[in-house]
Amino acid sequence: MTAYDERHRTATSTGWEYIPEPAPAPEKKAPKGAGPAPAPVPGSDFMSNEEIRTYSETLRRAHREAAVERVMDAEQLEAVLKTIPTQDGSLGGARMRARRVSRHLRRIAKAEQLIAKEATSLYAAFEREYEVELRKIGRARSQQQRRAPFSWS
Incomplete structure (x- = not known):
């Protein structure tokens, strides 16, 4: 008798009965070629000022990191490929390739x-174009106080 059987038996009027072990759930397979669903970009509903700012900031951050990665990858790729000589054995040609x-x-x-x-410019343009509407609802950039010109008198 297994540990499962010990825990899952019940008394009836006719004696002891075992509750059968549940069958494992069938595995759901994703359609071929379908990868994991991409996570939604924060703020992509564009329903408020904050969502647009969040969207542009998320986009900027992701592509900035990707740009740095691509530059490093290009340098590594070039370093590896320039060690492979051309058919005539020239390393100068290998560097060019x-x-x-x-x-x-x-x-x-x-x-x-x-x-x-451009993701950075997106939010700046949004604020500039919709500043009047944002000011009405109290979410516009605060205007700098104009100082009186300096004079000795």
């Missing part, structure tokens, strides 16, 4: 940097 290949990864890094820059 490595640069031509890693150039594409550097361009991807530049694109990531541009996305991060």
Whole structure:
């Protein structure tokens, strides 16, 4: 008698009965080619000033980190590829080939940097364009107090 059987028997009017062990639940398989569902970007509902700020900040942060990663990956790729000599044994040609290949990864890094820059501009443009409406609901940027010009008199 297993430990499960000991814990899952019950007394009836006719004697002892065992409660059968439940069958394991069938495993659900994801459709082929479907990866994990991407996590929703915070603030992507665009229903408030804070959500738009959160969205642009999340986007900026993610692509800034990705840009740094791509630059490092390009440098590593170039370092590995320039150690592989050409068919004629030239390492000078190997460096040129490595640069031509890693150039594409550097361009991807530049694109990531541009996305991060534009994500920053997104919220600034939103505030600038909707400042009047935001001021009505009390969420606009505070206006700097204009100082009186300095004079000796």
